[in-house]
Amino acid sequence: MTSPSPPDPAAARPRRQGGRIIALTLALGLLAGAMDAGRLQFDRWLDATPMPPLAVPVGTEVVARDGSLLRAFQVGDGLWRLAPPASGVDPRLLDMLIAWEDRRFASHHGVDWRAVLRAAGQAVRHGRIVSGASTLSMQTARLLERGPTADWRGKLRQARLAMALERRIGKDGILALYLRLAPYGGNTEGVRAAALMWFGKEPTRLTPAEAALLVALPQAPESRRPDIAARRGAALAARDRVLARAEAAGIIDADSAALARKTPLPTARRAFPAHAALLAERLRAAHPGAVRIETTIDPQLQRAAETMVARAISDGSERLSAAAIVADHVTGEVLAEVGTADFGATPRAGFIDMTRALRSPGSTLKPFVYAMGFDDGLIHPDSLIEDRPASFGRWQPQNFDRQFRGTVTVREALRQSLNIPVVRIADALGPARVVAGLRRAGMRVETQGGAPGLAVVLGGAGVSLHDLVSGYAALAQGGQRVVLHDLAGAAEAAGPGPVQGQRVVSRSAAWQVGDILSRIPAPEGRAQGRIAYKTGTSYGHRDALSVGYDGRFVAGVWIGRPDGTPVPGAFGGEVAAPLLFDLFDALGARHRPLPPPPPETLIAPNAHLPIPLRRFTAPGRVASADAGRLTPDSDPLTILFPPDGAELELTGDQIPVRLRGGVPPYTWLMNGRPAAIASPLTEARLPGLAGMSEISVTDALGRTQRVRLRMTRPLGG
Incomplete structure (x- = not known):
């Protein structure tokens, strides 16, 4: 069984x-x-x-x-x-x-x-x-x-x-x-x-x-x-x-x-979107539990900015990074914000938001010093100022190229980003007053030690890119403070208040600065005068910056290493300025031209300025162009040749001029335009122009003499 x-x-x-x-x-x-x-x-x-x-x-x-x-x-x-x-x-x-x-x-x-x-x-x-x-x-x-x-x-x-x-x-x-x-x-x-x-x-x-x-x-x-x-x-x-x-x-x-x-199936999982990644992370931390956070970011401009920033450092070392901000200075809305060139990348410190990091601003604070000087009646864009060796206590600042230009106009001093002239003006204003003005423009300025020193104006302080852009927005808005915001509806929710629209500098001072910045040579191949901008390079080439604006938008760029180590050969004008212009190009038809001057703006050549404005003189003292003191005891300034009312026949492209008295250096103008600047000699040669002309000369004390003459060319000449 x-x-x-x-x-x-x-x-x-x-x-x-x-x-x-x-x-x-x-x-x-x-x-x-x-x-x-x-x-x-x-x-x-x-x-x-x-x-x-x-x-x-x-x-x-x-x-x-x-x-x-x-x-x-x-x-x-x-x-x-x-x-x-x-x-x-x-x-x-x-x-x-x-x-x-x-x-x-x-x-x-x-x-x-x-x-x-x-x-x-x-x-x-x-x-x-x-x-x-x-x-x-x-x-x-x-x-x-x-x-x-x-x-x-x-x-x-x-x-x-x-x-x-x-x-x-x-x-x-x-x-x-x-x-x-x-x-x-x-x-x-x-x-x-x-x-x-x-x-x-x-x-x-x-x-x-x-x-x-x-x-x-x-x-x-x-x-x-x-x-x-x-x-x-x-x-x-x-x-x-x-x-x-x-x-x-x-x-x-x-x-x-x-x-x-x-239709073929997808063969790989895609990464989730991560545009404006560090901005998004900051907003989520500020609004815990929020399901949806609406921003002012323009998605097309944001993607374009991220591509441009990544391309700008693609040929550099793996530790090089960059950051950028684009905003509407009329509304204060941030339209694009790139905090790092490579989000998440360890070598580039891709988790650090370099739009908010405190870095040396280099020369980008200089326009604010000049604007304050314009407001205080210390200078005019066509005032003369000395770019010569000078001591401020124990500090003897140098120009970036260690060269000196002698007597220059304020316009040229800012356009060429000379150091000595801006320190002279900051010294006259007082460093505490300068820093207070910067903070009034919306910039958090961090200085080491006690009271701020004059070195702040040459980049001796910590300022974030975000705050720099905010400050330049104030210049673009005729000297009124602009509070940048990245949340949709933030401006309406805040309503009118004592900060938004607070006066930083006068309309005319803001326009004068913008006019000078718009004449800084644009990077090769770019349209001149489209934007007013300034570059900056920090000590040791640790930071390269460029900030600028047109009639509607303001933008800023930072390039460097997040760990603060030097980037040899990195200059703001060479690496940051092209990226800044790329950002404005991405705005396309939305570009707006810079505004005309306010009616109260004084626009005149040096010879027609009020005497106190013809040459910068620090309150209470007048520094010598040569190591002596200027005194009014010299002989009266007199143009010996040509005499007033003369008629000269031109035999070449120049005419000789000669003076007596006054205090050198001398600045000669032909029809209101500088023809010989900071000349130590009593003789010079000026351009010969057929027709009626006015020749003027100004000495180191601001005293001016002028003559009018007619110049003719020989028949057949």
Whole structure:
């Protein structure tokens, strides 16, 4: 007698599965009967359903001014899960989802009884599960509670929660939850995160192939990953089954379905957007818990600025970085902000926001010193000033090239970024007054030790690029302070106040500075006079900067190493200025010309200025051009030749002039234009111009003499 053979586990498995389906069917049948027999009791039972939290956490998203995504952040558990886009999800994706997962979604109340009976019958006939009966409402319930659903008790709990959800939040609420929670493999949940990860786009508009893949993946997110070669076939087959169902349901036509089947699957996951990445990080830290942060960033300009910044340092060392800001100085809105040339890169310290880091501003503070000097009546753009060796206490500043130009106009001193003249003016104003003016313009100026010294005006302080741009915005706005902001609606929320619009310098002083800066030679190949700008290079070539503005926009650029080590050969005019002009080029047709002078602006050559303005004289003392003191005891200044009213026949391109008395150096002007500057001699040769002309000469004390004469050319000459 043979003993009975042991049962076959494989054969027993379908019987168990069929038994579970039958048990579930009977349980749901009893539930349906209970609904009919005692509707009131059933309603109370549903209302008492324990509900999991319906507020599904989503990551913070920082968006541009047009609503497009700049950067998204993961939720606390490390998941990529985002709220559906404000513009909605492609309707075709929703139609495909319902056609594939739950055709009677619109008519059932959470449980599709017809699907349950069909699934039970198929299980009895085939001895295994052939089709499921889970509705979208039940799937959403399962995703919400994340509990076990392998046994019939779990399915019943899921069915109860699905019906309760239908009552509590309705069909639209259930779809919204599913679109947030549907799994797409790894740490990615929700349709929006999946569309960004697989297609690099929002799910607002999708192709049939893209929509079908997003419908198919949540059923088996890991085994259908298209970025893994061994699983790509399963992903393709599942997508095509969804397309076939969509074609049969009339959602897409046959041609669209055929074209979609030929569309290749994505083969790699894409990185989530990270534009204005460091700005976004700063805003998220400032607004913890915010789901959506709206900024003033112009997305096209932001992307262009990031490309330009990366290109600007592409030929440099791996430790070189750069930063840039573009803003509208009329509204104060920041339109583009690039805090690093390579976000996240360790060699370039890609997690440090160099728009907010305190760095040496080099010569970029000089325009503010001149503007204060204009306001105090110390100087005029055409005043003469000495660029000669000078001592200020123990400090003997040098020009960058260690050369001296002698007597120059203030205009030339700023245009050439000479150091000695600006220190003379700062000394007359007082360093405390200078720093107070800079801070009034919106700049946080950090100095070492106690009271600020004169070295501040040559870059001996810490100032951020953001604050420099804010200060130049004030110059662009006629001397009124501009508070830059990067949050949409921030200006309206703040309202008028004592800071925005606070007077920093007068309109005329701001215009005079801008007029000089607009005449600084532009980088090679760029349009001259389009923007007013200034460059700066810090001591030891650690920072190269350029800041400028036109009639509407202001921008600033920093290039250097975040760790503060030198960058040999890096000059603001050579490396930062071209990038600044690139940023203004990116503004295209939005460029606005610089404004005309305010009516109160004094525009006159040196010879026609009031005597105190013809030559800079520090209050209380007059420094000698030669190491002696200037005194008024010298002989009167007199032009000996040519005499006033003379008529000269030109025999060449120049005429001789000669004077007596006065105190050297002398500055000669022909028709109001400098012809010989800071000459130590009493004789000079000036351009010969046919017709009536005026020749004037000014000595070191500001005394002026002039003559008028007529010059003619010989017949045939």
